[in-house]
Amino acid sequence: MIPVRIVVVGSGVIGLLVAVECVRAGAQVDLVDQAGIPSRRATSHDRQRVIRALHRGDATLTRAALRAHQSWLDVERRLGTRFYHRAGALTAMPAADVPASLALLGASGRALSSGELSARYPRIRFPAGLAAVAEPAAGVVLADRALTALACWLHDQPAVRLYPGRRVVTIDEAAAVRFAGGGVLAGDRVVVAAGPWSRDLLPAALGGDLTLYRQSVLSYAPVPSRETWAGTPAIPALGTGHGAWLIPPVANTPVRLSAASACRAVAEMTDRVTPDRWRQHLIDHFRSLLAGFDPAAVIGATDGYYLAATVGGGPVLATLGDDAVWTYAACGGMSFKFAPLIARNIADRAMGRPPRRTGLDSIDRPRRFAAARREEVA
Ligand SMILES: Cc1cc2nc3c(=O)[nH]c(=O)nc-3n(C[C@H](O)[C@H](O)[C@H](O)COP(=O)(O)OP(=O)(O)OC[C@H]3O[C@@H](n4cnc5c(N)ncnc54)[C@H](O)[C@@H]3O)c2cc1C
Structure with a gap:
């Protein structure tokens, strides 16, 4: 059987993880980035990213983030490189809100009273009277180290061709990309994970949103x-x-x-x-x-x-044409932690398999744009 050929544009955390998932599923992968691979220009290429589960008042996101935490541990184990440090995470909040947050986290959360907060972390002046919820198993991923480990793994795979320093200027709904300065790369499917540059490559109807x-x-x-x-744990909210x-x-x-x-x-x-x-x-x-x-x-x-x-502030997944092109158009500013779940979902779609659910509505129900007209269809 001839393997599926997938072109992946972008070597931030999403593009790299999509490429890994596609290779593991038996695809040939062409991975392209306008910068290096991994790309130092990527949003993902930073020293630290926090992986924590609690999203106050949002049971769906919290559940998804608990699974994402486990998925990062799996990625780390598979690559054999340590980059996930279990420093824990702490969210400060009014004491009255603590029980509801603990209920979301189940066994993964611990309450800290206002007194315990100031005794444990004397360097931090939390606003008066605030308590907190701790997540001891959460932590910090050394993002640049994770990206390098993913790129090295891909580099060693015979099924992967890397195209660093190649900027894509147009995406063809028939599953091809055109490079600045000429040249076309075609596959069976294209995945675009171009981070904050995405709008340059998208239909105006999507970019405008x-x-x-x-x-x-x-x-x-x-x-x-x-x-x-x-x-000291990561503190995503000092209150x-x-x-x-x-x-x-x-x-x-x-x-x-x-x-x-x-x-x-x-x-x-x-x-x-x-x-x-x-x-x-x-x-x-x-x-x-x-x-x-x-x-x-x-x-x-x-x-x-x-x-x-613009509406809702979250990530956006969209498909152009007849599912030949999948574009992770926006990350919502928090998708490093969800990246293993999101990448697996996108890789499933690119491989033509039923997508494993992420629990994130905008990923599980992507937007669709008709071929040629580039208008959204219901
Ligand atoms: C300050 C800050 C703090 C954050 N903190 C957290 C956090 O703690 N936890 C969390 O979960 N998330 C966090 N995020 C969000 C998270 O970093 C992003 O969601 C995630 O890194 C996006 O990854 P990506 O792969 O989609 O895009 P990127 O990492 O930006 O990768 C896109 C890649 O595409 C390439 N590219 C773009 N256009 C082209 C083109 N035309 N041709 C070829 N290549 C192209 C780029 O060179 C780049 O390498 C934070 C973001 C910021 C800005």
């Missing part, structure tokens, strides 16, 4: 950081009105500090240099949140981009 976000993040390295931060979050140092990475208030909608991707005003915004915020905060220990700041559905 997506919003581009830019987020600033500080790298903070107080001395001596290892002792100071030992035992402030600004939506502050913190990732602790893992394997000598700096502390990462940011807030929802440092995420803004922008018209286009430009540079990744954090403007002074956003750097200062975060410094001012964390000055009041971290005891002994030293602005001189802010060793860097970077901006990252992601696309999200």
Whole structure:
């Protein structure tokens, strides 16, 4: 039997994991990226990404994230490289909200009273009276290390051809991609996982429904950081009105500090240099949140981009033509943790198999665009 040939555009976390799943299912894979493979320009190519389950008030997302956590452990075991550090995760919230969050997490959650919070984490000044829910099994993936391990695995597979440094300019619904400067690569199916660049390759009717976000993040390295931060979990919500979050140092990475208030909608991707005003915004915020905060220990700041559905803010999967092209059009700013589930679902679709469910509605029920007209069909 002739193997299915799949062209994958994008070597961020989604493209790499889709490529791995397709190879494991017996496909020939052509993996293309405008940068290297793995791509250092990808949103996914960062030091840390938090993998935690609790999504307050959302049982479906929480259940999916619990499965995603397990899937990351499977990916790690299969690749034989350590990149998932079980630092735990902590979500601060009013004490009255703790029981509902614990109910979502089941055996994976633990309650912390306001007193326990300040006793355990004296460096962090949580807003007065807040309690928290801890997820001891959650943690931090060293994202750049995971991407490198995935790319190395693919590099060693005879069924894979890598095309670094090739920018795709058009996607043909008949399962082909056209490169800048000429040349066409055809397959039986095409998967586009182009991260925040996706709008350049999509029908206008879909691209127009997506919003581009830019987020600033500080790298903070107080001395001596290892002792100071030992035992601190990832804190996706410090409970402030600004939506502050913190990732602790893992394997000598700096502390990462940011807030929802440092995420803004922008018209286009430009540079990744954090403007002074956003750097200062975060410094001012964390000055009041971290005891002994030293602005001189802010060793860097970077901006990252992601696309999200304008309505609902989540990820978007769409198909063009007769299921010959699958495009992961937007990540919703949180899909690193869901990446193994999402990639498996997309790989199933590309292989023409019934897709395994992710539990994420926008992935399990993709949008469809008719061939040629490039208009959405019901
Ligand atoms: C600051 C920040 C913090 C985040 N924190 C978290 C977190 O803690 N947990 C979490 O789950 N998620 C987090 N996210 C979101 C997460 O990083 C993204 O959802 C995920 O990395 C997206 O992966 P991707 O593979 O879809 O896209 P990307 O990683 O951006 O990869 C896209 C790839 O496509 C390539 N490409 C694009 N256009 C073309 C073209 N025309 N031709 C060829 N190649 C092309 C690019 O070079 C790139 O390599 C965060 C995002 C940001 C910005």
